[in-house]
Amino acid sequence: MKRNWLVWMPLLALAFVAGLAIFRLANPNTDYVSSEMVGKPLPEFTLPAATDGVEGLTTANFRDGKPRMLNIFASWCLPCQAEAPYLDQLKAAGVEFHAIAIRDKPEDVAKFLAQNGNPFVRIGADQDMLVQLQLGSSGVPETYIIDGKGRIAYQHIGDIREEHVGPLLKIYRSLK
């Protein structure tokens, strides 16, 4: 009779495992890998123009004392189209954007900009994704907020939606 409590152990173990499963179902794991570069200076890079009629992008373009947002996008990426109206909203609110087009062709970038508008001042082409690696970026779209000295202040992973516009603006303006 002394060890009667042992009978309940399998049930307790099962309850523990079931509890873990319910917890994860209620709080789905985000598969986002955030960049360790946040808080650090932008890595050195020089990218050619992503298409005709725009200028390429280099680290020095972020060091003129003015904060900016750096949008990582691609013409082949659907969420990048979805976030276009909110980039326009941010631009209208005074945000200056530079962009990097990932693994893209000049004619596709041109088509993308014609369809979704072009809120960007400069667009660099990262054909082989090596600058993306340097940024600690893991996909498209992503948006970095860069302060006037070229330091990465914030990373937004995924497309920018309506609810993100306000908070992103707040961070951007705190840098001015």
Place this chain on the structure above:
Amino acid sequence: MKWFAVLLLSFALPTLVAAQETVPPLANQQLADPGQEARATKLMSVIRCIQCQGQSIHDSDAPIAAAMRHEVRARVQSGENDAQINAWLKSRYGEWISFEPPSHGAGLVLWLLPVLLLGAALLVASSRFRKGKS
């Protein structure tokens, strides 16, 4: 039959061209020095692909994994040691990037746990055996 093979190949050509278009040079090309290539392969098999998260960059077909393989091979070629390459990757993506848990902090528990469990099991077993003898 030869013309048929040529016809089939001509179908494959555009995909081959498309696949190689944007991949950096060292992504799918072995290093000339076998020793360096062996080191790179060993590293690449314990570095996690950031897009297809269960796979190593050695196994993955994802474009970002190709870029990561290029980066690893280029760094091996330029004479960096394993610790430097791991440190570079971790300075971008954190501890997450490695399949090998760190041997400090919370990771240390993971490494020591098997030893602790084995010790506990031996203790329990030896006390049981002693009881059996008496």
